[in-house]
Amino acid sequence: MKDFDFVRPKTLDDAVSLYKMAGQKASLLAGGTELINQIRSGKAQPDLVIDLKHIRDLDFLSMTPEGIRIGALYRTRDAELCGPLRDSRYNALSYASGTLGSPQVRNKATIVGNVCRASPSGDLIPPLIALGARAKIVGPGTSRSVTVEEVIVGPNRTILHPGEVVSELEISRMEDCTGCSYSKLSPRKSLDLAIVGVAVLLRTDPDSRCLDAKIVVGAVAPTAVRAKKAESILIGSKFTEATIEECSRAAAEVSRARDTSIRASAWYRKKMVEALVKRTIGLALEQIKEGKKRGRLWNV
Amino acid sequence: MERIISLRVNKEDYKVMVRPGESLLDVLRNRLGMTGTKECCNEGDCGACTVIMGGRAVNACLVLAVEAEGEEILTVEGLARGSALHPLQEAFIKCGGFQCGFCTPGMLMSAKALLDENIDPTEDEIRRGISGNLCRCTGYVKIIDSIKEAASVMRQGESDE
Amino acid sequence: MxxxxxxxxxxxxxxxxxxxxxxxxAKYTVDMVLPNMLHGKILRSPHPHARILNIDTRRAEQLPGVKIVLTAKDTLGRKNGIWRNFRDLCDEEILCREKVRYVGDAVAALAATDLETAEKALDLIDVEYELLPAAFDPLDALHDGMPHIHEDFERNMNVYRQIEWGDVEEAFSQCDHIREDTFYCSSQAHGCLEPHCALASFSHDGKLTVWTSTQSAYYTQLLLSDMTGLREGDIKVIKPHVGGGFGSKLSLDSAQYCAALLSMKLTRPVKIVLTRAEEFGATKRRTAIHYKVKLGAMKDGTLVARKVQAITEGGAYTAMGGTALYLTGFFSSFPYKFDHYQYDGFRVYTNNETASACRGFGAPQANFVSESQIDMMAEDLGIDPIELRIKNAITPNHEIPGQATIRSCELRQCLEAIDKWIKERGPLPPNHGIGVSAYGFMSGGIFNWIDTPYAxxxxxxxxxxxxxxxxxxxxxxxxxxxxxxxxxxxxxxxxxxxxxxxxxxxxxxxxxxxxxxxxxxxxxxxxxxxxxxxxxxxxxxxxxxxxxxxxxxxxxxxxxxxxxxxxxxxxxxxxxxxxxxxxxxxxxxxxxxxxxxxTPHGKGMISPAYSFGVQAVEVKVDRQTGKVELKKIVTAHECGQVINPIGLEGQVEGASVMAAGWALTEELKSRNGKILNGDFRDYKMLLAEDVPEMILIEVDSYEPEGPYGAKEAGEGLTVPGAGAIANAVYNAVGVRITQMPLSAEKILQALEEKKRTQKEVDPFEAVA
Structure with a gap:
């Protein structure tokens, strides 16, 4: 294993300038559950590892009527167990967090890290994209806000430049009559990667007609992908069985899975997109019902 | 680029020379001679190296030793109090919660973290609590029984106090 | 009593x-350290089949910290094998001299002052290979014109075993109903959490001490003696706690041999621990087997004759694969009384990792095949599958001609107990199904492969x-x-x-x-x-x-x-x-x-005693994804007087889960002989949330040959799981999977296929 330097900046500014200075030879460490494996296997060979964990005020989840904010150090296990989050309309994030790896992995892995790692099967990515999450990116003297959907450009690739750190994720308030759910298919119930992961966000009018839909599919392409054609089939329609079928079939078309994967054949992944989209639409609709029942309690 | 770091393991402080690439697991086993924590897959997929760091169960193979500096670390060697076994250890013996014993240290630490959080877990919560720990021998049944038994003993202990 | x-x-x-x-x-070999100890590593072939033209170790030897690099030329040139009286079946050099026969075959071993240097040095050994055509599928490897993996074995035929009693052909002509089916049983990794490892210390007085993770310290001692030329008495094998064996730590392995060899050359302690990737790719594994099985019965459900043909995927070497070949043949008749039985088994060399002993030793494969077919036969005959089993079950003092005498056997009681449980369970929710499988297993083999005169x-x-x-x-x-x-x-x-x-x-x-x-x-x-x-x-x-x-x-x-x-x-x-x-x-x-x-005497060819049991597995099948969820595993078994109840239950539970993993999610995937999922992320052993409630029903029995009437419980419960699960899936959603594993994908394909054929058939039925 190649040797490297290890630093623990105390402030975000320090982290950014250290990162900027070292450039591509530096790696950021928050949870580190992937980075350490990559270093060990030689896939990552940083000269410098910047441990962000000692930067104050990045380990937070803030829930307000305006929406939620997730700090860079907020861990998936906290999201999984956080009562207010689980009881809120954003609870797809709790659920998706709970499907990641194992309790031990979740005790280290952060939600922001899941985004920045940009694995095609990253469990938090589909629900974050469906929820319209934006990443706050802090650089040397810069700050920008980019949707998670745009942050990820390929497997293991993001638009982030050396020197840029995602300090938090922001999700605007979900409107009433909106539901969001995530489903994951994997052979085992834990310690497993998604064969397919699907997030669906739906907004309906009082007449239960679909006003907005976002369908995001993970693990079937180099990045999680929006099934836009499938979304358009839903928007403006009622949730009849035929519409949902048509939508699911359309969603399956986004699969670019290949038979070279050892985890599943292309045929199976495509079939599973269809099955999971159908199921997840059902779950999102249930979320809407639940929201109506709970009223204001659901807001935060 | 070796450096000296202080590690606090089982309530004792150690000064130890490490390279940044060494994992907490490497340092526990190879530098501190604490071989109770087992190395098995070395990539976070088996849970055999589970220790408790800062109150949370983590895979020691996925923690850099330098990252663990300043954290309170508990390993299987620190579970008993003097010669008195921890209720989990007693229960694993009583209920047969191990066979070859190789997953046991990690399993015990996952179980400890679970019971620290929730002293009265349901069976499903127990299964979930140890869902990051592979065991090839037992089929998990007796491990789950052991954790139930320990929880009950610990609850009894609390109500007696 | x-x-x-x-x-x-x-x-x-x-x-x-x-x-x-x-x-x-508890100290395991992996935990052990000796003063002045070196770390060893083994260089392995990246090719499935290749001639070694040259090995240049100079660059590695020059790396500071490297103490020695050994190749076949530094050995006595002997070949390792457990059948010490059949030298042609001792076919594994461990450090290859002329050829490598699978991806993972060892070509060099080295020792260095630290592990990292040893790892680095591996990259500095230059091996020149001439690539040879390879054979991966035993059904191909059997053909003329395929590459010869071992020179003296025509058509790569490694071992042939036949078991026969009665006259099957004559008997089939008398049967009311005959089925002929083909099946495939997949391989399985042992998945020991402690990897293979050895710490060897050779001292100046010519004595070798080896601490190692082994299932038989005695075998390790004998085989090391064969390979190193040391007298048995000059080799001391110490077995600390062992982190799992499951059949994988029985014959001499590369860590033990190479550590011993390195230590003997250096007179310093050398430790070798296999990596997880080596565990998956360069040890041994369960034997994958193709079967063709013919079963004849009378209308009333009497089983008359069974003919079994098996082609087993041997991999690169013999190891203990010959016994798996024999036992799968013997246990393919189990646990029923057949007057006529014939088994022909062929073990074929391929350029894959060697198949050898694995918990159940051929019996789980036999059981998946035969118990699937018993259910198929019961359906053909319109007889309840448990009733069919009861009718034909082995009873006490049953003799299997030329093979075995079964003394204690309470199989019937086990079947009745399971039948009772199923009836009490009552009607099942949609897409649930219960499948059963009956099994028997041996209490120790009467096999003296190693040819010892000791008891x-x-x-x-x-x-x-x-x-x-x-x-x-x-x-x-x-x-x-x-x-x-x-x-x-x-x-x-x-x-x-x-x-x-x-x-x-x-x-x-x-x-x-x-x-x-x-x-x-x-x-x-x-x-x-x-x-x-x-x-x-x-x-x-x-x-x-x-x-x-x-x-x-x-x-x-x-x-x-x-x-x-x-x-x-x-x-x-x-x-x-x-x-x-x-x-x-x-x-x-x-x-x-x-x-x-x-030492068993006069107890037949296989074992002095046999345990029996029946397992019922309830599953739920997801028709949209093909996924099987285990709901309940119920086992009624008899193993004589129970000595150690906690230990016994643990064996039964653990074996049942190992079998369920084999049936459902554990598949060793390979391409051109290279294992593609050699880690615990992609080789999917079941975890606590995947495992269902388990119920054990102990049926009393007494085995006169056993201490206090006891007999086996260690491996038997790896036997019935796959068959029970296959039968449960069939009963849940009506698809019969005959090719293991029962992956979600395979079940979904079968469900789709069923939908298609039903659609095609329906209009004709409507007309009729």
Whole structure:
């Protein structure tokens, strides 16, 4: 294993300038559950590892009527167990967090890290994209806000430049009559990667007609992908069985899975997109019902 | 680029020379001679190296030793109090919660973290609590029984106090 | 004998190794370090089949910290194998000389001052290969014109075994109904959590000590002697705690051999620990088998004849694969009475990792095939599958011509218990199904592959002046609980408490010979040896006690719970401790020593005893994804007198889960001979949330050959799981999967296929 330097900046500014200075030879460490494996296997060979964990005020989840904010150090296990989050309309994030790896992995892995790692099967990515999450990116003297959907450009690739750190994720308030759910298919119930992961966000009018839909599919392409054609089939329609079928079939078309994967054949992944989209639409609709029942309690 | 770091393991402080690439697991086993924590897959997929760091169960193979500096670390060697076994250890013996014993240290630490959080877990919560720990021998049944038994003993202990 | 008469056996006692194992104090080979120790690594072939033209080790040797690099030219050139009397089946050089035969074959071994240097040095060994055409599928490898993997084996035919009684062809002509089906059983990784590893230390006095994770310290000693040329007595094998075996740690492995060789050249301790990738790709695995099975029955459900043909995927070497080939043939008749049976088994070399012993040793494969087909036959005949099984089940004192005599057998009771459970379970929710499978398994093999003149098991009991008992056994604890079981037998027989026993085990220089932990042999075979040794020691105590107690000659003496007393009048007795002191004094101050041994004689070809049982598995199948969820595993089994109940239940539960993993999610995937999922992320062993509720129903039985009537429980429950799950899936959603594993994808494909064919058929049915 190649040797490297290890630093623990105390402030975000320090982290950014250290990162900027070292450039591509530096790696950021928050949870580190992937980075350490990559270093060990030689896939990552940083000269410098910047441990962000000692930067104050990045380990937070803030829930307000305006929406939620997730700090860079907020861990998936906290999201999984956080009562207010689980009881809120954003609870797809709790659920998706709970499907990641194992309790031990979740005790280290952060939600922001899941985004920045940009694995095609990253469990938090589909629900974050469906929820319209934006990443706050802090650089040397810069700050920008980019949707998670745009942050990820390929497997293991993001638009982030050396020197840029995602300090938090922001999700605007979900409107009433909106539901969001995530489903994951994997052979085992834990310690497993998604064969397919699907997030669906739906907004309906009082007449239960679909006003907005976002369908995001993970693990079937180099990045999680929006099934836009499938979304358009839903928007403006009622949730009849035929519409949902048509939508699911359309969603399956986004699969670019290949038979070279050892985890599943292309045929199976495509079939599973269809099955999971159908199921997840059902779950999102249930979320809407639940929201109506709970009223204001659901807001935060 | 070796450096000296202080590690606090089982309530004792150690000064130890490490390279940044060494994992907490490497340092526990190879530098501190604490071989109770087992190395098995070395990539976070088996849970055999589970220790408790800062109150949370983590895979020691996925923690850099330098990252663990300043954290309170508990390993299987620190579970008993003097010669008195921890209720989990007693229960694993009583209920047969191990066979070859190789997953046991990690399993015990996952179980400890679970019971620290929730002293009265349901069976499903127990299964979930140890869902990051592979065991090839037992089929998990007796491990789950052991954790139930320990929880009950610990609850009894609390109500007696 | 009534169970309540026992004071130790049958009691729920904690494992004797418990305190060490729960405190982290238990030392495994991977934990061991010696002063001045070097770290060894093995260079492995990246090619499935290639000629070695040249190995240049100079660059590696020049790396600072590297002490030595060894290749085949540094060995005696011998070949390793467990059938020491059949030299052509000893075919594994371990360090390859001329050819490599699978991805992972060892070509060089080196030692360095630290692990990282050793790893770096591997990259500096230059091996020049001439790539050869390879064969991966045994069905292909059998053909003329395919590459010869071992020169002397035409068409890559490694071993052929036949088992036959009656006349199947004649019998089939009399049958009312015949089925012929083909099946495939997939391979399985052993998945031991502790990898193969060895620490070898050769000293200047010419003696070699090897600490290693092994299932048989004795086999390791003998095979190392063969390969190194050292005398057996100059090799001491020490087996610390072992982190799982499951059949993988039985024959000599590359870590043991290379560590020994390196240490012998350097006269320094050398430790080799295989990586997880080497564990998956460069050890051994369960045998994958193709079957064609013909089954003939009468209308009333009487099974008449079965003909089984099997082609097993051998991989690169023989290892213990010949036994899997034989046993899958024998157990393909189980657990039913066939008047006519024929088995022809062919083991074929391929350029894959070698298939060898794996928990169940050919029987799980046989059972998946035969129990699937029994359900298919029952459906054809319109007979309840459990009724069909009861009708044909093996009964006590059943003779299998030329092979075995089954003495104790309570299979019928097991079937009835499962039938009762299923009826009580009542109607199932949609997409749920229950499948059953009946099985039998051996209590130790009557196989002397290694050709030892020693007894199969032996034990020595020494009683000391304080009443403590030293028990020396060669049996190998590998997690299955034999240390506890054998200590319990010793305590029971001597009439002392479990804490009076001090166990000495795992050191060939101190312990008497025992063939080790395989074939579910230790409870029966090592147990008999321990019981005999304890009885011999006890008799010496009783001789002395007779002098003191002076009973009427019609009375016998016995010892129970540290008290020597008249068997029929327990109140008249004296302290065990006083008797021990007197006995030692009477022997001129020598400790009391008892010796025991066991070798099966006149017990057929396979095993002295067989356990039986039935497993019912309830599954729920997701019709949209094909995923199988395990809901319940219910096992009714009989294993004679239970010695160590906690250990027994743990074996049953663990084996059941290992079988379920094999059936559902554990698939070793490879491409051109290279294992593609050699890690625990993609090789999917089941975890706690995947495992269902388990119910055990113990059916009483008594095996006259076993200690106190005990027989096996170690491997048997790896046998029925896959068949029961396949039958459950069929009963849940109507698709019959004959090709393992029962992956979600395969089930979904079958469901789709079924939908398609049903659609095609329907209009015709409507017309009719």
């Amino acid at each position: 009534s169970k309540s008469n026992y004071s130790v056996i049958g009691k729920r006692v904690g494992n004797v190794d418990g305190v060490e194992k729960v405190t982290g104090g 199969f098991s032996s034990a020595l009991v020494k009683i000391n002046v304080d009443g403590k008992v030293d028990l020396f056994i060669g049996a190998n604890e590998i997690g299955q609980g034999s240390n506890t079981t054998l200590s319990m037998i010793c305590a029971e027989e001597l009439g002392v408490r479990l804490e009076d026993i001090t166990l000495h085990t795992g050191d060939t220089s101190v312990c008497p010979v025992d063939l080790g932990a395989w074939g579910s042999r230790q409870t029966l075979m090592s147990g008999n040896a321990v019981k005999m040794a304890a009885l011999e020691a006890k008799k010496q105590l009783l001789e002395v006690a007779f002098h003191t107690l002076k009973p009427n000659v019609v009375y016998d003496l016995d010892i129970k719970d540290r008290r020597v007393h008249l068997a029929e009048r327990p109140r008249r007795g004296i302290s065990y401790f006083d008797v021990v002191k007197d006995a030692i004094r009477g022997k001129e101050g020598q400790a009391i020593i008892g010796r025991g041994h066991y």
